[in-house]
Amino acid sequence: MHPLLHNDGVTMKPLRLVVAINPTASFGKSSSVGPAVVQTLRAMGHDVTSLQEPDFEQLMESGRKAVSTRPDAFIVVGGDGMVSLAANLLAGTKVPLGIVPSGTGNDMARGLGIPHENTEAAIRMLTDLLQGPPRTIDAGRVEYVDDETGRASTRWFAGCLSAGFDAVVNERANRMRRPTGPSRYTIAIGLELLRLKPIPYRLVLDGQPLETSAMLVSVGNNVSLGGGMKVTPDAKVDDGALDVLVVQPLSRIQFLRIFPRVFKGTHLSDPRVAVHRVRTIRIESMVAVVYADGERIGPAPVDITVVPGALRIFAPA
Incomplete structure (x- = not known):
């Protein structure tokens, strides 16, 4: 892949990303968030694999296979249930997590300072953060x-x-x-x-x-x-x-x-x-x-x- 130019003129490194979308978000106001995240990241030149499954069990299995390929980031679109899924896939690995909150509670996003009521702002923050090193946090x-x-x-x-x-x-x-x-x-x-x-x-x-x-x-x-x-x-x-x-x-x-x-x-x-x-x-x-x-x-x-x-x-x- 060739380097990309960010909209502020900064050269970006294209990344290999996995985006997992909440299976329950097929309808309602959150239904467009997952596709918007995938479209935005692809438009920036990243190599994006979109995971969409009919239920959490199948999404967990697809996610496990995707994580085994060691992508540059595993991004979840949804609420705390999706963060839970990601924590159980990523804890102890070196694959970093990205969050675009679009769920009911979004408590993890709240605590981390990720915009939890404005998905566009959350996507913008994610695209910026992807160009730097991830932070490290604890898990239970x-x-x-x-x-x-x-x-x-x-x-x-x-x-x-x-x-x-x-x-x-x-x-x-x-x-x-x-x-x-x-x-x-x-x-x-x-x-x-x-x-x-x-x-x-x-x-x-x-x-x-x-x-x-x-x-x-x-x-x-x-x-x-x-x-x-x-x-x-x-x-x-x-x-x-x-x-x-x-x-x-x-x-x-x-x-x-x-x-x-x-x-x-x-x-x-x-x-x-x-x-x-x-x-x-x-x-x-x-x-x-x-x-x-x-x-x-x-x-x-x-x-x-x-x-x-x-x-x-x-x-x-």
Whole structure:
């Protein structure tokens, strides 16, 4: 390939890129984003392979084959579910990730400073960042027993893991067909508040056991989940640690008072809220279900470890 000229006159290196498009984005307002990304990158002279499959399982398989060819970047078009797919394909490899957010929550993009409400701006940022080195961030590795196969399994997450009320809300929201967008989470919160009760846990934080009941247990590598709920507002994606949020049992009225503060990230000042910064955590519970980056892992127990520098990603430093 020959060098290309960027629109500001800078000489660019043509790259071999893979673009994976969310299978659920075939219809609606996001349907044009994937093709626009592919068209833009090809117009710039890059060698682009577009991955479009009818479901996530087939997209994962196509993505695995594409990553094995060691492209210059693996770009996902979609929300946090697509980031989850990419994290599980790319963690521990040298293939960097690019994100063009067009999903419901877009929490990973929010935390990384990628425009999450303006796809044109996100595409422009990506094309600029592709000409420089990617940054390196941490990822969480989850070890668990698959509740369908009974086999020991491993999953990765880049953003947040949920194992309390937030996971219950995720479970409800993922079953809802309407509405689309962040309001789906808000409605799911209201519905689950009617059944609100604390969950008993045994947590092991860097080897130290903690028996507790809690309303909310979240493990953050990133800041937010659910479309902007800043559950772990002080988390950093590159500090080699995970922030574990534990909210003590609250009455429904108390919970209703504190929960809106989660959207602003001001809930940490409440004495019933604790954050533990750790490298490893085990979550045990008879009833808790676990989600990571909005995708269902399954019932507890799970063992979580932060892996520093596991992912390379095109995002602002």
